[in-house]
Amino acid sequence: MATILERRSGSQAFFESFDDDLARYSLLALGCAAAAYYVWQLSLRFSSHLRRLSTFGDDKQRYYVSASERLSWFKTHLIYAPLFRTRHNREFQLSSAINMGNLPSRFHGLLVIGLISMNVTLCVVTVPYRSEEDTVAGIIRNRSGTIATVNLIPLVLTAGRNNPLISLLHVPFDTWNLLHRWLGRIVALQALVHTFAWMVPKVQEGSWSVVAMSIKGSSFIMSGLVATCSITALLIHSPSPIRHAFYETFVHLHFALVAVFMAFLWVHLKGFVAKNYLIVALVFWVLERSIRLFTLLYRNLGRVSTSATVEAMPGDAMRITLRMARPWKFNPGQHLYLYIPAVGLWTSHPFSVAWSEAEEISPDEKGLPTVQQDLLRTTDKTTVSLLVRRRTGMTDKLFKRATNSIGNRVTLRAFAEGPYGNIHSMDSYGTVMLFAGGVGITHHVPFVRHLVEGFAEGTVAARRVTLVWIIQSPEHLEWIRPWMTKILAMDRRREVLRIMLFVTRPRNTKEIQSPSATVQMFPGRPNIDTLVGMEVENQIGAMGVLVCGNGSLSDDVRRVCRKRQSPSNVNYVEESFSW
Ligand SMILES: Cc1cc2nc3c(=O)[nH]c(=O)nc-3n(C[C@H](O)[C@H](O)[C@H](O)COP(=O)(O)OP(=O)(O)OC[C@H]3O[C@@H](n4cnc5c(N)ncnc54)[C@H](O)[C@@H]3O)c2cc1C
Ligand SMILES: *[C@@H]1O[C@H](CO)[C@@H](O)[C@H](O)[C@H]1NC(C)=O
Numbered sequence: 001m002a003t004i005l006e007r008r009s010g011s012q013a014f015f016e017s018f019d020d021d022l023a024r025y026s027l028l029a030l031g032c033a034a035a036a037y038y039v040w041q042l043s044l045r046f047s048s049h050l051r052r053l054s055t056f057g058d059d060k061q062r063y064y065v066s067a068s069e070r071l072s073w074f075k076t077h078l079i080y081a082p083l084f085r086t087r088h089n090r091e092f093q094l095s096s097a098i099n100m101g102n103l104p105s106r107f108h109g110l111l112v113i114g115l116i117s118m119n120v121t122l123c124v125v126t127v128p129y130r131s132e133e134d135t136v137a138g139i140i141r142n143r144s145g146t147i148a149t150v151n152l153i154p155l156v157l158t159a160g161r162n163n164p165l166i167s168l169l170h171v172p173f174d175t176w177n178l179l180h181r182w183l184g185r186i187v188a189l190q191a192l193v194h195t196f197a198w199m200v201p202k203v204q205e206g207s208w209s210v211v212a213m214s215i216k217g218s219s220f221i222m223s224g225l226v227a228t229c230s231i232t233a234l235l236i237h238s239p240s241p242i243r244h245a246f247y248e249t250f251v252h253l254h255f256a257l258v259a260v261f262m263a264f265l266w267v268h269l270k271g272f273v274a275k276n277y278l279i280v281a282l283v284f285w286v287l288e289r290s291i292r293l294f295t296l297l298y299r300n301l302g303r304v305s306t307s308a309t310v311e312a313m314p315g316d317a318m319r320i321t322l323r324m325a326r327p328w329k330f331n332p333g334q335h336l337y338l339y340i341p342a343v344g345l346w347t348s349h350p351f352s353v354a355w356s357e358a359e360e361i362s363p364d365e366k367g368l369p370t371v372q373q374d375l376l377r378t379t380d381k382t383t384v385s386l387l388v389r390r391r392t393g394m395t396d397k398l399f400k401r402a403t404n405s406i407g408n409r410v411t412l413r414a415f416a417e418g419p420y421g422n423i424h425s426m427d428s429y430g431t432v433m434l435f436a437g438g439v440g441i442t443h444h445v446p447f448v449r450h451l452v453e454g455f456a457e458g459t460v461a462a463r464r465v466t467l468v469w470i471i472q473s474p475e476h477l478e479w480i481r482p483w484m485t486k487i488l489a490m491d492r493r494r495e496v497l498r499i500m501l502f503v504t505r506p507r508n509t510k511e512i513q514s515p516s517a518t519v520q521m522f523p524g525r526p527n528i529d530t531l532v533g534m535e536v537e538n539q540i541g542a543m544g545v546l547v548c549g550n551g552s553l554s555d556d557v558r559r560v561c562r563k564r565q566s567p568s569n570v571n572y573v574e575e576s577f578s579w
Contacts, residue, residue: 019143020273022122023150029118030154034169041170048428051542055461061430061541067569076565080572081106086559089551089576104178111175112182119186122147123193134201141197148190149265149274152281155183160288161337161420172423174579181238188235195228223267230261244578248347248393292417296339300415302326308340308414312402314475316390317439320351322416323359324382330356332426332446333575336418338386343401344394348417352548352575354442355385355449355483384416387442387479424573426451427460430541433532434467435557437549438476441469443575444548445483448497449490456491463496463540468526470502470553474511477501494518502526532560532570542569548577 055061082088082105104112127139157163158180166173198221202211214221234257243250262282269275300306302325309321320338330353337348359381390399402410426432426447434444448467454460471477477484487493501521506512514520535543547557554574561572 015139015142018126019146022125022143023146023274023277026118026122026147026150027153033114034165037169037171045170048425048542052428052461055430055541061461061463064430064542064569065539066567067542067565069566072565072567075572076562077106078110079105079107080558080562080565082555082558083109086555088558089554089574108175108178111179115179115182116186119147119151119190123190137197137201141194144190144194144197146274148187148194149269150277151183151187151190153277153284155180155187156281156284156288158183160284162288162291166420166423170423172421174576177579184238185235188231191228191231195225198224220268220270223264227261227264227268230257230264233257234261251347296415296417298326299328299417300325306414306416307411308338309409309411310398310402312399312408313479315471315473315479316399317476317479318388318390318395318399318402319479320386320388322384322386322414324384324416326382327358328356328382328384328419330384330419330446331422332450333424333443334419334422336384336386336416336420339415339417340394340398340412341415342412343397347394348415349394350420351386351388352421352443352577353384353419354387354445354480356446357383357385359383385483387439389439424546426462426544426546426573427454428542429544429571430461431464431535431539431543432462432466433535433543433545434465435528435545435547435549435553436467436469437553438471439479440548440550440553440575440577441480442548443577444469444546445480445487447546449483449487452487452490452493452497455496461541464535464538465497466531466535467497467499468502468531469499470504470526470549472503472505474503474506474521488519500526500531528556528560529563532557532564536564536568536570539568542571544571544573546573546575548575551576 051061051064088105123140123144127136127143129136157165158176161173163173163176165171166176199211202214215225216222234254237250237253237257262278265278266275269278304323304325306325307323309323311319311321313319322338333352335350335352337350339346339348388395388398390396401412402408432447432451434447436444444467448465451460451462451465455462455465487497497518499519501519502525503512503521503523504525506523509523512521512523532545545557545561547554554576558572558574561570564570
């Protein structure tokens with residue numbers, strides 16, 4: 001008898017330390033996956049850097065027109081492929097209000113499957129299924145608890161705007177958000193397994209009263225149960241339709257439930273090794289929040305604070321001009337989070353930066369400046385402009401505020417946090433195509449500006465830049481008029497930039513007039529296949545295609561780019577303005 005007991009407790013000790021080993025291995029495995037991805041990204045970045053360098057001087061870009069067959073296959077069938085046929089970003093909608101979300105891409109699908117398989121494996125390996133039921137339940141219970149806790153580390157890491165892996169691995173926030181959602185589901189299921197593996201033997205052993213008694217009698221059981229309940233609530237309130245329909249409510253509830261979950265888990269894990277994982281996760285969370293707070297204070301509290309001028313435009317859009325408290329330099333493709341307390345209290349919304357400029361303060365503004373003041377003024381104030389589409393929440397309130405004010409414009413106190421993003425550089429492509437639908441143009445304007453400037457200065461590979469913009473009415477041209485005027489006046493612009501405007505709902509054909517050979521206007525929708533085909537035929541160097549628009553536009557461009565992979569070297573990048 002004694003030996004059996006000894007062996008049992010020995011094996012228990014074995015399983016306990018074994019669980020922790022497994023937990024650490026799982027972190028190691030994730031780390032290795034990230035490292036492998038990093039190496040791959042590094043080689044891609046290196047080759048695009050070489051490509052960019054090699055174009056300086058004369059035309060050596062011919063080498064880059066065609067792609068290696070293996071890489072083409074890989075890109076067509078894995079990297080750019082939607083899960084099934086061609087659908088990726090076009091949302092599944094039950095009605096215009098209920099949005100079922102979109103399908104992950106094939107590559108994302110593989111990532112998620114990898115994550116799930118790893119977790120299932122971790123929870124079931126080496127469990128001695130032939131031994132007594134109690135032991136099996138005990139081992140599974142302990143294992144799922146430990147693994148769920150260790151998963152909190154990647155779960156918290158992938159949630160943050162300031163996740164360092166975004167810039168390190170060049171993986172955009174929306175991909176991390178996808179992983180965050182799946183990790184969350186996994187943790188919730190593991191917590192449920194953990195709870196049931198405790199509860200079922202208890203019920204079998206006696207009855208529900210035994211369960212009730214042990215809940216009452218121990219803060220350990222009680223806290224665990226509350227933690228499981230709160231993470232189950234998190235699981236239930238997070239599906240895409242709910243999240244997208246009530247985004248602000250979702251965010252606040254999410255925050256509250258996570259706080260409850262973490263607090264009760266803290267109590268539950270008293271004296272366990274697994275508590276260390278919780279601590280690491282909490283440290284990540286606190287760090288992320290501190291960085292956000294710091295950026296917010298740094299960006300907006302200078303000698304003067306940030307203000308936002310909101311102008312209502314035709315077609316349910318707004319141009320927002322931020323006068324920043326401090327100078328700020330943006331790269332194309334970056335976004336910021338905007339807080340306007342007057343309409344949105346403490347909530348923040350992401351918007352791409354369409355234009356930024358150093359506003360010159362004239363020295364005679366406040367009389368004659370002394371020399372010292374002049375020195376201080378060498379860095380001028382920055383204005384940052386956004387183009388925002390009116391939706392139903394904060395953007396709707398803002399739009400109404402503007403239309404109810406004199407001249408359809410209003411100036412409000414604002415805070416901006418950023419910059420975020422900037423994953424994709426288009427500097428190494430000889431041929432660049434930019435597709436924008438509606439307000440999506442805001443993402444492309446800085447790329448156009450940067451590429452035309454770079455062409456004139458000889459710092460980018462671009463020799464052909466085509467901007468395709470699809471709008472409903474010519475009135476919408478007003479949105480970006482001041483910026484376009486500046487771009488069209490840039491040095492050597494005619495040699496490199498072509499703009500094609502497609503007006504889907506013109507009131508009459510007279511409205512559709514092409515101002516010049518390099519700026520053309522057409523009625524109706526573009527045939528993406530023809531447009532891309534034309535560019536591929538005249539391709540210089542490698543080709544980069546960037547899309548920002550609604551889901552069906554991106555899916556269309558994605559399909560065409562996949563089709564054109566061989567023999568051409570075509571890279572496809574999209575920004576979907578959502579996650
Ligand atoms: C990286 C990025 C860049 C973006 N750039 C632009 C831009 O330049 N111009 C532009 O018009 N829009 C942009 N968007 C979309 C913009 O953030 C949303 O339209 C805006 O937050 C909607 O606010 P609302 O309260 O009116 O939303 P609602 O009408 O309540 O919701 C509309 C949609 O916006 C989403 N949404 C709402 N609040 C947030 C939030 N705080 N964070 C993320 N998504 C939210 C909802 O899930 C919903 O799908 C961008 C989004 C992202 C992710
Ligand atoms: C599970 O963990 C608890 C707490 O550490 C321990 O008392 C128990 O023996 C473990 N059970 C098994 C089967 O390993």
